Amino acid sequence: MELYDVVIVGSGPAGMGAAFEIANASKKNLKILMIDQEQFSTGGMRNDCKMNFTYPIGFPEEYWSADQANSMMDQVIGYLRPDILPKTNIDIYRKRARRLGCDLLDIRQAHLGTDGGLLLIKRLLAELNAVGIQLSLGETMLSVDDTHQVIATDKRDIGYKVLLIAPGRKGFHFLQMMLQSMGVPFVDNIVDIGIRVETRIEHYPIVNDYYDPKFYFPEKVRTFCTNSGDAHVVKERYVTARADVWYSVNGHAYSAAKHESNGLTNFAILKTVRFTAPLASGQAFAENLGLQAALMGGNKPLMQRVGDFRLGSRSKENSFNADLFDFPPSLRDCCPGDISLAMPAKILRAIWKAMKNLDTIVPGVLHPSTIMYYPEIKLYANKPQYLDDHFRVTNHVFLAGDGAGTSRGITAAWASGIRAARGMLGLLE
Ligand SMILES: Cc1cc2nc3c(=O)[nH]c(=O)nc-3n(C[C@H](O)[C@H](O)[C@H](O)COP(=O)(O)OP(=O)(O)OC[C@H]3O[C@@H](n4cnc5c(N)ncnc54)[C@H](O)[C@@H]3O)c2cc1C
Numbered sequence: 483m484e485l486y487d488v489v490i491v492g493s494g495p496a497g498m499g500a501a502f503e504i505a506n507a508s509k510k511n512l513k514i515l516m517i518d519q520e521q522f523s524t525g526g527m528r529n530d531c532k533m534n535f536t537y538p539i540g541f542p543e544e545y546w547s548a549d550q551a552n553s554m555m556d557q558v559i560g561y562l563r564p565d566i567l568p569k570t571n572i573d574i575y576r577k578r579a580r581r582l583g584c585d586l587l588d589i590r591q592a593h594l595g596t597d598g599g600l601l602l603i604k605r606l607l608a609e610l611n612a613v614g615i616q617l618s619l620g621e622t623m624l625s626v627d628d629t630h631q632v633i634a635t636d637k638r639d640i641g642y643k644v645l646l647i648a649p650g651r652k653g654f655h656f657l658q659m660m661l662q663s664m665g666v667p668f669v670d671n672i673v674d675i676g677i678r679v680e681t682r683i684e685h686y687p688i689v690n691d692y693y694d695p696k697f698y699f700p701e702k703v704r705t706f707c708t709n710s711g712d713a714h715v716v717k718e719r720y721v722t723a724r725a726d727v728w729y730s731v732n733g734h735a736y737s738a739a740k741h742e743s744n745g746l747t748n749f750a751i752l753k754t755v756r757f758t759a760p761l762a763s764g765q766a767f768a769e770n771l772g773l774q775a776a777l778m779g780g781n782k783p784l785m786q787r788v789g790d791f792r793l794g795s796r797s798k799e800n801s802f803n804a805d806l807f808d809f810p811p812s813l814r815d816c817c818p819g820d821i822s823l824a825m826p827a828k829i830l831r832a833i834w835k836a837m838k839n840l841d842t843i844v845p846g847v848l849h850p851s852t853i854m855y856y857p858e859i860k861l862y863a864n865k866p867q868y869l870d871d872h873f874r875v876t877n878h879v880f881l882a883g884d885g886a887g888t889s890r891g892i893t894a895a896w897a898s899g900i901r902a903a904r905g906m907l908g909l910l911e
Contacts, residue, residue: 485641486515486616487910489633491623492648493518494525495892496883498606499899500646500906502561505613508907514615517635519622522603525650525884526892530709530734531599532694533564533892535590539696540891545898554897561606561896564592570691578843579697584836586843587696595711595737623647623656628664628876644906648883648899654765654861655723657885666875667867673764674860675771675829676703676752677821678731679837680715680853682745682809685846689747697843699836702754706860709735710747715813715855717783720772728772729783731813731855746812750858751840753832768859775824775857779817783857786821789850796820808851821856860890872905873898880906 488504490497493516501516522528534540535558537551569588576586594602610617622636632641649656654670661668688695694708713735720728733748735741757764775784786797797818802811822830841848865887866875873881873888880902882888888898 483632483639483641487512487643488514488646488906489640489642490514490516490646490648491633492523492650492653492883493607493617493619494523494648494650494883495527495895496648496650496889496899496902497523497646498561498610499558499896500648500882500903501610501615501899502613503900503903504907505610505615507903508911510911512910515618515640516610516615517618517621517623519620521619522600523650524652527599527603528596529599529732530596530707531594531602531892532707532709533562533592533594534694535559535564535566535592535893536588539587539589540889540894541897542887542890545888546894551894551897554900555893557900558893558896562602562893566590566592567693572692575688575691575695575843582839582842583700584839584843585698587698589694589696591693593693593735593738595741596734597740598737626660626663626879628879631878642878644878644880644909646880646882646899646902646906647886648881648895649885651861651884653885654864657864657881661864661866661875664876664879669865670764670861671757671865672754673768674752674754675768676750676833676858678715678733678748678750678855678858679847680746680748680812680855681847681849681851683710683743683747685849685852686747686844687846688844694749697840699839701832701835703832703836704752705840706750706752707733708747708749709733711738711743712736712741713744713746713748713812715748715811717813717815720769722769722773726773727781728769728776730772730857730859731783731816732858744812746809748812751833751836752858752860753829755829765861768861771824771826772857772859778819778824782815782817783813783855784819784821784824785811785813785816785853785855786819787850788848788852788854791822791854792850811853813855816855821854825856870905871901872908873902874905878909
């Protein structure tokens with residue numbers, strides 16, 4: 483069995499942030515291995531790759547102060563090398579928002595697009611190789627024996643002195659299994675639940691001024707992940723522990739430089755839901771909502787035109803063809819239906835109220851042709867009991883990234899990898 487000083491599971495931004503920090507900051511010649519079950523990381527660097535460089539976007543405030551986040555930002559920028567997008571007319575929108583008790587955050591952003599993200603990943607993987615990190619792509623971690631400091635993968639056993647597990651949102655369930663096997667207490671009581679809105683750019687023209695406008699509304703509702711240009715709504719497949727399948731929608735766009743616009747924009751509008759006793763698992767709750775939507779949609783997510791929603795009627799196939807409803811949905815494999823039958827009333831009420839506010843700030847977004855897709859669910863709130871400021875959960879095991887609740891976006895995931903790496907270096911040197 484091969485022994486490494488450092489084993490990193492996950493080649494997303496959290497894993498990469500940690501790998502570069504250890505390789506560049508260590509005074510020793512450490513043996514470092516990074517594995518990933520895929521050939522390229524599967525999160526946001528590979529999907530849309532829009533990056534936010536202003537606190538608190540992406541930084542959960544329970545783990546990050548503004549000073550902590552800002553102290554790492556230049557380092558993150560040094561690796562990601564973003565072209566920050568210009569913004570215009572922000573004050574006008576913000577004034578309108580504040581009059582309604584809402585807010586618009588002014589965030590430094592870059593957008594590479596799904597194609598540009600792949601180029602970034604390839605560059606970073608080559609740079610990891612160049613600093614001597616061994617990469618094993620297409621290798622899946624299955625379990626950990628922390629007493630003997632060994633992980634088992636689908637290919638072999640690997641020994642470690644320190645281990646970083648950074649499996650992202652899709653690894654949420656896997657991470658819970660690892661935490662249980664190591665006896666690390668955790669809760670997952672927070673989840674974001676909402677819809678994805680798709681409309682013509684002319685009905686949401688703010689995207690010409692601000693690529694991904696971050697609106698905050700009362701009742702913990704916010705806009706999230708806006709895509710425009712050659713923009714598409716997509717579905718993501720999730721499987722529960724009982725092997726039931728459900729879908730969440732998401733969105734992405736290709737790079738503006740290389741792709742012609744399809745004239746559409748899409749964005750999520752999400753409500754954060756925090757549970758207290760007796761319900762412990764936000765994931766279990768969200769899965770049940772996902773399953774309910776799949777049941778109603780014949781194993782597909784649901785979509786409804788705003789015009790139908792306002793009339794209290796379900797959308798049907800012909801709602802997506804004719805007359806007023808003047809653009810086809812970019813996600814074809816979706817079921818026309820009635821989202822108010824599938825969504826809990828409290829969440830729907832808060833989201834619809836936010837949409838009405840948004841329509842006053844950016845008039846037009848509630849055009850009858852606008853499509854609401856449901857469900858869009860974000861599972862990233864595993865909250866393990868950390869032993870220190872470096873996201874250490876046992877003597878030798880550290881966590882970072884979205885699956886571990888330490889970030890909610892590419893930039894913060896990278897920064898959380900750096901923080902974990904500093905703890906790992908402290909143990910090794
Ligand atoms: C579809 C999609 C689009 C997104 N778009 C954006 C965006 O535009 N901007 C933004 O800031 N954020 C976006 N995000 C969020 C962003 O992906 C995350 O914030 C960020 O990638 C988290 O980094 P991470 O390193 O924690 O996880 P990830 O980037 O998800 O990387 C985790 C890696 O771990 C690997 N892995 C998981 N389990 C195992 C295992 N058992 N063995 C081996 N490898 C494993 C996975 O294959 C994956 O490559 C998006 C997320 C998704 C899912």
